[in-house]
Amino acid sequence: MEDSPLVTDALRLLLEETGHAVRAAGSVRDAVGACASEAPDLVLLDITLPDGDGLTLLDELAARGIARPTTVAMTGHDDPDTRQRCLAAGCVEVLVKPVPARELVRRVGEWVR
Amino acid sequence: MNRLEHPQALEARLDALEAQQAQASRLIAELQARDALKTQFLANISHDLRTPLTAMITHAEILRDGILGELSERQRESVQAIINGGRQLLESVGEILTYARGAAGQLTLTCTEFSVSQVVEQVSALNESLVAKKGLALEVDVAPDVPPIVADREKFAHVLSNLLGNAIHFTPGGGRVWVVARLVAGDGGPSLLVEVGDSGIGIAPEHHDLVFREFAQVDSSASRRHHGTGLGLTIARKLVELHGGRIWLESKLGEGSRFFFTIPRVGCT
Numbered sequence: 571m572e573d574s575p576l577v578t579d580a581l582r583l584l585l586e587e588t589g590h591a592v593r594a595a596g597s598v599r600d601a602v603g604a605c606a607s608e609a610p611d612l613v614l615l616d617i618t619l620p621d622g623d624g625l626t627l628l629d630e631l632a633a634r635g636i637a638r639p640t641t642v643a644m645t646g647h648d649d650p651d652t653r654q655r656c657l658a659a660g661c662v663e664v665l666v667k668p669v670p671a672r673e674l675v676r677r678v679g680e681w682v683r
Numbered sequence: 684m685n686r687l688e689h690p691q692a693l694e695a696r697l698d699a700l701e702a703q704q705a706q707a708s709r710l711i712a713e714l715q716a717r718d719a720l721k722t723q724f725l726a727n728i729s730h731d732l733r734t735p736l737t738a739m740i741t742h743a744e745i746l747r748d749g750i751l752g753e754l755s756e757r758q759r760e761s762v763q764a765i766i767n768g769g770r771q772l773l774e775s776v777g778e779i780l781t782y783a784r785g786a787a788g789q790l791t792l793t794c795t796e797f798s799v800s801q802v803v804e805q806v807s808a809l810n811e812s813l814v815a816k817k818g819l820a821l822e823v824d825v826a827p828d829v830p831p832i833v834a835d836r837e838k839f840a841h842v843l844s845n846l847l848g849n850a851i852h853f854t855p856g857g858g859r860v861w862v863v864a865r866l867v868a869g870d871g872g873p874s875l876l877v878e879v880g881d882s883g884i885g886i887a888p889e890h891h892d893l894v895f896r897e898f899a900q901v902d903s904s905a906s907r908r909h910h911g912t913g914l915g916l917t918i919a920r921k922l923v924e925l926h927g928g929r930i931w932l933e934s935k936l937g938e939g940s941r942f943f944f945t946i947p948r949v950g951c952t
Contacts, residue, residue: 574734576734577734577737577741580739580741580745583742583745584741587751668740668741670744671744672744672748
């Protein structure tokens with residue numbers, strides 16, 4: 571979930587070329603819809619989104635009784651408070667942007683396993 | 684001047700002065716408003732600049748890592764150059780954003796307790812390859828009695844990184860740069876004193892204040908062009924002062940430079 575089409579396209583290319591099926595959502599609403607229609611193995615969540623804090627996705631899913639997928643937060647802020655907030659909301663990991671392509675591929679491979 | 688003027692003339696003069704004062708106040712208010720607008724613009728534009736940059740770097744990394752097919756050595760070098768350029772741009776944009784936030788009083792400290800030597804080592808490691816490339820000697824010395832400090836780790840690292848980067852940049856090959864950290868006594872309690880020094884080209888005393896001012900760059904040689912935003916030291920000073928510390932410099936032309944900054948041991952309230 572990421573609101574910039576440029577970044578979404580780059581990540582989609584990266585992840586599809588390394589063997590994953592990718593769906594993209596540009597808002598919490600769209601993301602909820604995507605998770606409801608077909609449960610993803612992994613959600614990469616950009617926490618700064620136009621319709622509010624991306625972390626609310628996890629609350630929204632819980633409120634609708636949708637099982638929480640493995641979720642990794644992506645943020646531009648490298649500070650312990652943001653990290654804590656993401657982990658407390660239910661993310662398994664917090665990545666600080668920009669994430670080097672190599673590392674992202676490696677870690678996605680770990681999480682999807 | 685004849686002070687015994689007609690009261691009406693004095694009245695007129697007083698009126699004129701008050702009018703001028705009112706106009707000056709309006710001008711100040713307008714300038715402040717414009718300045719605030721500019722700062723906000725800088726903060727907004729930074730996000731718009733960083734997003735496409737990040738996407739470009741990701742694409743370049745995809746190419747470099749052979750994900751879309753193996754590259755020749757030359758091709759890989761070229762793509763790596765794109766990545767390096769992109770990262771440099773990202774850094775400059777980040778600096779502009781930090782500067783704008785600092786100018787608007789929007790910077791806040793996120794304080795944690797951390798080990799000074801750990802951060803010093805991290806920052807040094809990041810600069811290792813450049814140090815090696817220039818054939819410089821980098822000495823790091825964190826006194827054993829320096830305890831963990833409570834401060835904004837990211838901002839502390841940023842200041843250190845900026846000073847060390849400058850030291851490396853302005854020191855010709857074969858020279859020395861160093862980072863020394865000590866605990867010193869102060870009236871508000873103990874403080875961390877960090878010195879980042881070099882045996883480089885030095886800065887003339889008349890420029891010591893100038894180097895901390897935004898956009899100012901001291902060019903000691905007509906042929907030398909310095910890249911960068913000219914904001915590094917301005918930001919460093921802002922970040923140090925946010926912690927209640929001080930930053931200053933000792934240097935003479937041709938005799939190297941030593942930048943000092945203090946962080947009160949508990950730099951956050």
